Amino acid sequence: MAVSSSTSTSQEKQALGSHSQAQFFVWREFVWGAIAGAYGEGMMHPVDTIKTRIQSQAILDGIQNQKSVLQMVRSVWQADGFRGFYRGVTPGITGSLATGATYFGVIESTKKWIEDSHPSLGGHWAHFIAGAVGDTLGSFVYVPCEVMKQRMQVQGTMTSWSSMMMKDGISKSGNPRYSYYTGMFHAGSSIWKTHGLKGLYAGYWSTLARDVPFAGLMVVFYESLKDVTEYGKQKGMLSLNWHVNSSLEGLVLGGLAGGLSAYLTTPLDVIKTRLQVQGSTIRYDGWLDAIHNIWAKEGVTGMFRGSIPRITWYIPASALTFMAVEFLRDHFNERVGGNNLQEVARLSVDNKKSSLQEIS
Template sequence: MVEEIDYEGLPQNAGLGVHMLAGALAGISEHAIMFPVDSIKTRMQVFGASPAAIYSGVGNAFTKISSTEGMRALWRGVSSVILGAGPAHAVHFGTLEAVKELAGGNESGNQWLATALAGGSATIAADAFMNPFDVIKQRMQVHQSQFRSFLSCATTVYRAEGFAAFYVSYPTTLAISIPFNAIQYTVYEHIKRVVNPGNEYSPQTHIAAGGIAGAVAAAVTTPLDVAKTMLQTRGAASAQDIRNVRGMLDAFKVIWARDGVRGFGRGLTPRVLTTMPSSALCWMSYEFFSAPRIFHPRVP
């Protein structure tokens, strides 16, 4: 008699590798598809930009950039994401599943603490790997960036600012990512268990739960993301107060002095627009690639 493997009942000897591969594939899909909107988000968060790089909204940004720089400008820096996102997401999802299992998150009931701990732990490891790639990406995304290749950007930043430039934003990145992933993963798991109590493979469930979870997490952490962008692009700024920013608190002071409370919401709309579908795609891809029917045949 042929018996179906339960949806989340992956064989123990292949579980971690499967989850890491699924995470890598999901991460590349997530970031590459939504990259143009992410580029707009970065530009809207840059302080002291020239009038040509000030946008009233996402639609205005698309129109301005396409008419003055061409649509290719919105894809500048995508190579950095492709190089870094796969391995970083493999680390993220591998850690996520390992910690979730150790903390009892796979047991019955809503294991809020276990899923939050798993989400937070996963991002510490993943962001340590991804942070330099993110710095390079944002340096290439800014208006009138001098960089056209990943290698030239990495080399120039290293020679001009040293290795520390690739990690000056790491504490702020963690300050964003830990609550972001904890919120996203917890909301995702909760919604999934409510609307799909049978734990069956359901693309609609994964898309809806992932989109809502991503939107909530993105909105809550936007002020920290504005500070991170300032830290990662400070070397390209002409204003001395921005170039002198050394950490998250310095960035908050400059944001407040320049734009008040409104400054902390810069890029909120494109950040949510980017994160909501990309999170939905990420979770759908992850669940799809990690499903037993993809990696494992039916067993007797």
């Protein structure tokens, strides 16, 4: 009987190990993360265009002539029509494919590795680090796409951009000096020829300074909201007959987590945007100089400029993304890991029976 018990224990460990390995790397997480990220960007790109223009208008038009959200929407529509809201959508979707894939593809494996190998970093610290690592990996593709996207967003039509460049030549107002981009590849090649790799990665560190805390905070808020929801269920605060599909739960909680994280990191987004759109005429000499100048000239209002369209973008984008991921976990993880879990459960019962027989 001792041999039988040992064999069962060995089989159980083997089944647990294979299940752990299957959960450590799930390629579906990368695919669905990429699709969800691209879908969210495509749907919410017009809002992102308004946010980018609002945050960068201090460079383009001067501090005294800055427009409100409604004024900017009207201005884009009058100058460029519906197409104006989708300027830069191709590099935007390309960057979101990369960040969506790495964020959700890496986040689960990183989080579980931290919790298993470094228990002291478990809980919210594990969630924060996992989100930060996943987003950092995507930044190598995302940042060049973000530079191209934002420059295309602020240019508008070729006529309006040419007119602005002529005014810049006369008034020396400090507007960015770069050619009009007809598409993503033209933008990339033009930036490369003019500024090289440094131009494509303009504002890279400011992007990380924004995205690392944003990505980490979003996971922490999401997991915390899930804990609060579960606590409410256990304490009877929610009706026992009340059941919410996990995809719908991901939609609501993901939206709340994304919106809150977006608002708290708006100042970092303002700095990043202005560094990336300023072009050849340098107005801000680095991250710290940008903080000093924006705070001195525009105060709190300047630091949080564009917060409304930023939140408006992130709430539905985050909601759709988390909903897709929860849907994946519900439907695909069960198929992948269901057999192993049943095998582990069966082996555990057999192991207990063998131990009881051995004692008797």
